[in-house]
Amino acid sequence: MLDWEDLKYFLAMAEHGSLSAAARKLNVSQPTLSRRLTALEENIGAELFARTRAGLEMTLLGEQMRHHARHMQDDVHAIERLVTGHDSSLSGSVMISCIEAIGAIWLVEQLGPFIEQYPGITVDVKVDNAVSDLLRREADIALRMFRPVQNDLVARRTVTMNYGYYASRSYLEARGVPDALKDLKEHNFILPHDEILTHTKTDPRKVYSLARSATFRSNSMMALATAVESGFGIGAYSCVMAKDKPDLVRLFDDLVVFSTDIWLVSHAELRRSARIRAMYDFLGDMLMEQSEAFAGRFHAAAAE
Amino acid sequence: MLDWEDLKYFLAMAEHGSLSAAARKLNVSQPTLSRRLTALEENIGAELFARTRAGLEMTLLGEQMRHHARHMQDDVHAIERLVTGHDSSLSGSVMISCIEAIGAIWLVEQLGPFIEQYPGITVDVKVDNAVSDLLRREADIALRMFRPVQNDLVARRTVTMNYGYYASRSYLEARGVPDALKDLKEHNFILPHDEILTHTKTDPRKVYSLARSATFRSNSMMALATAVESGFGIGAYSCVMAKDKPDLVRLFDDLVVFSTDIWLVSHAELRRSARIRAMYDFLGDMLMEQSEAFAGRFHAAAAE
């Protein structure tokens, strides 16, 4: 009779390519995996991996077994979701997956009241440019820029996050304030890589094409923001982030360069968990309360 | 992280209703299961069973988990089939499932040459009135009375097994030999239960209705055969079994009372296994060689 735990180990080896890597992932030692693999192979009477200096190389049988083991893992994840969903206590942890642009700063700042209200809950913010798989329990709640396509997920569109052109006061003092878009040709420009604009609603390239060339580029919104703050030039900056930066000046009559919707996503079963539900509702409320700030309309409100 | 082995144990408990029963099935001790269950519940932070004096009673969560665990087990079975299919060595064991009527005697007698030819293979004959599930690896090969309906099975119709009316010489000496079917009214009759005639090709009740009443009834073909051999009366007896019983006399000009087809069945993947393939082919050849004996035509051949 096969040892199911060995199959779990097998899958980790198959997916990480070496005993050492799999051992790190599973929090066991490499010798343990080596022995369990040997035992499994002994048990089934066939080789699953060829051991090479570079790691493990799967045999044909291993390749076929891998699919079934993966399938088993899906069921384990389903069980984990069930278990979490049945947990009615307000303690444990909640993992939130979101992109750097809001996770690293805005989200963390907002969580103060939640942490105070639920001292038993550990909040885990996973800043993650890849998309965490909620079905695989890589996160409990995700903030996404798009409606998720997977089944069994509950998703709610919350705020629209606008980006405007900003520059630092120091830059503008040195180079002058551009009056209209055509003046951009005379200025330094800070540009994001195309890859991080996949989910924007306005096509930013049209606007960006006005810029002569880039002084600074990055695929990190945080790096771009820092560049703007440091006076490297004019760049798109999230309105909600700019709210508390008195040193930044918004240009061109609050022109919206591009915008993205923010989706709040969780798993149907996970939402039965009291603590996840609490966080989901908290984030939903928090986002909706600040929808004006995300839209960048706080300037207007302050001016009136 | 969940221990997959615990899930295997959990499933066994769920399906057997008690720690003790599951422990017997899994070949571990009952205290071990008790502790592993406690550990699993501790791990997920919820109760899966209520322990009662009568055994285990599942909670709602346990009930839901059970489905996923079962699903995992299906994958494990698939892996086992894969492994067996990849085993090209002629050693190991082959389990044959078949009904008592042929398994207990005929099949065992036929296996002599096979055992001699393949000394490395352990032959395991599972006499089984229930239908073993080949997909779940309860057997490698089955002899069935009907075409299996499950997918992924390879099935081959082999011989037709005829049953005739037989009586022992001692009975006939005492009671006389009936000339025609109508004489049956004067004789003792040995009848099978209807339940074991499910898969016959001729409806035997028409023939049996000629009999006055039963002297002996059973749902075991072996018991019925023994009754005929012991001279209790006239009864249906498998022709192939009667072949080596000189004390039995066939009645009514070799009338066929009823007949069943014998299907040789295996799992598609299992047929890739050398040893199972060997047994499959061996049984197929053996059956076809003896098709005349199964049909009950050896008397005629002997007479010519």
Next chain:
DNA sequence: GCGTTGATATTCATATTTGAATTGCCATAT
């Protein structure tokens, strides 16, 4: 009533499994 059966829990000596440290191997970079 009273013993029997079959269930889970507990105890303790034992067998198994594990991890830290180490070795040895090969490829790559210096």
Next chain:
DNA sequence: ATATGGCAATTCAAATATGAATATCAACGC
């Protein structure tokens, strides 16, 4: 050529899990 780093295998002491024996309890049959 010689280090370096990543890999699997080996060794051995320590932690861990296991099973046999036992205790305890409830239901059932006589």
